[in-house]
Structures are given as C-alpha cells and as structure tokens.
Amino acid sequence: MLKHALLSLLLLITIHTSNAATPKGPLEILRHSLVQEVFAFGIRPQDTNWFDIEVSTNLTDWSRLATALSTNATAFFVDDSATNAPTRFYRLRIPGTTVAQQQAIWTELRRRTYTIQVERISSSGKYLSADVTVTSGAKHISNVKDPLTGEAVADFDPADFPSIEEIFTKLEAAAQTGIYDLRVWYDPKHGYPTRMIQREISGMNSNVTELRFNLVER
Incomplete structure (x- = not known):
C-alpha cells in the first residue's frame, strides 16, 4: 500500500524560463518520502531567485502551491496538504512570482x-x-x-x-x-x-x- 502511494506521488518537474534559448537545465530530485501522508522532497533549482512550486492531480490543471527562495544548492519542501490526493504532480516555474x-x-x-x-x-x-x-x-x-x-x-x-x-x-x-x-x-x-x-x-x-x-x- 505504501509502495503504491509513493509511486503515485512521483514528481513531474519542469522549468519555465523567460528566455527559452537559455534553459536552466534539468532539475535534480534528491530524495522524496511520504511520512504520515506528508510528502517531502529536495530539489536543486539552480537559481537564487524566486521560483514557484506548482501542483496538479491530472497534469492538466495546475495551481501554485508556494513560492520559494534559497541561496543553498538544495531547497527542501514539505507538502503537508497532500493527504487528500491519491496522485499529485509537481513542477517548478522559473522565474517565480515576485514580492x-x-x-x-x-x-x-x-x-x-x-x-x-x-x-x-x-x-x-x-x-x-x-x-x-x-x-x-x-x-x-x-x-x-x-x-x-x-x-x-x-x-x-x-x-x-x-x-x-x-x-x-x-x-x-x-x-x-x-x-x-x-x-x-x-x-x-x-x-x-x-x-x-x-x-x-x-x-x-x-x-x-x-x-x-x-x-x-x-
């Protein structure tokens, strides 16, 4: 049961850049875990500016979950709203929403x-x-x-x-x-x-x- 839950929560991460000619390159998913129905993962955004974390349950309708900023090579995120969704997909949008x-x-x-x-x-x-x-x-x-x-x-x-x-x-x-x-x-x-x-x-x-x-x- 847990194995199925983990597989159904695998990430789909893409990058949207303001300049398609200079892509940032692929993101690295460092680790992910599902503990007590809280989904956590680590990512390397390769950018020190704001980026949006977006979520979808069907790969069609996307909504912004949060906006993040990090000077560290690795940014960690915990989605504690994932409890009611059997399947969740994630992606990043760079540049993200500004203050x-x-x-x-x-x-x-x-x-x-x-x-x-x-x-x-x-x-x-x-x-x-x-x-x-x-x-x-x-x-x-x-x-x-x-x-x-x-x-x-x-x-x-x-x-x-x-x-x-x-x-x-x-x-x-x-x-x-x-x-x-x-x-x-x-x-x-x-x-x-x-x-x-x-x-x-x-x-x-x-x-x-x-x-x-x-x-x-x-």
Whole structure:
C-alpha cells in the first residue's frame, strides 16, 4: 500500500524560463518520502531567485502551491496538504512570482483597517499567537498568548508579530540579500502571505521560524 502511494506521488518537474534559448537545465530530485501522508522532497533549482512550486492531480490543471527562495544548492519542501490526493504532480516555474506582484494585489484590495491573526513558531520551542490590527499604517498588537495553554503573554517582542506590509518588506529584503531557505504561501484572493517558513544559518546553528497569517473578515 505504501509502495503504491509513493509511486503515485512521483514528481513531474519542469522549468519555465523567460528566455527559452537559455534553459536552466534539468532539475535534480534528491530524495522524496511520504511520512504520515506528508510528502517531502529536495530539489536543486539552480537559481537564487524566486521560483514557484506548482501542483496538479491530472497534469492538466495546475495551481501554485508556494513560492520559494534559497541561496543553498538544495531547497527542501514539505507538502503537508497532500493527504487528500491519491496522485499529485509537481513542477517548478522559473522565474517565480515576485514580492512586488503579490504586494500589488494586496494593496489594491486591502481595507483602511484590517486585522490578522498571527501564529509564530520557532525551532527553539517558542510558540505564540496574537491579533494584529492595522489602521492607516498604525499597528496595534493584542491578545498575545500561548495557543497550547491559552495563557496570556505580557512580555513579548512586537517585531515577532509583523503586519502584512512589514512581511512584504522582509520578503523583499530576503530577495535582495539572499537567505538560506524561505518558503511563502499566498492567499489566492487577497494576495497576502498566509504562511512563511524561513531557515537561517549562523555558524553551526540553524534557526527555523514559521509564521502563519489569517485575515479576519470584517
């Protein structure tokens, strides 16, 4: 049963470039695994710019799953939404969606006042959530708590709970300066990031931070 599941989830990866005369060359699938219905694979995009990871169940209809950026030779991706699909195919699109393209969608649709629920998880074991309300550019953070216990947290770093505009700024900075590994999921309607996972390397230390954003409809 597991063997069949693995075979049905084999990757189909292609590259779309802006200049067909200068192809990037084939991608290498380093490894893939299906653990508890979560599909993980490693790829070498051979490019340090944004690239889109697209998914399909029938090789005809494709949708963007996430956008990624990596200065490392190998970029790893975990698709934890693969549980309900008996067959999934993947491909890369290079160049991928830029931060400016997503920000333009958000800027056009955003309201003067909006609230997002933010969850922050770090490899150090820190897990916090908060409500972030932005009115005419002014940010207010409230309801900071530990989601596991429900206990309120009074001592926190405001930078841990960015607004959507601040996230776009961080993403643009990462694209300019480079980052070891960064993956972003965007809301297809409003354009804002719904999830971001970044991995940074400092010496022998590796720090992974995940942010999840949920826009509260008013």
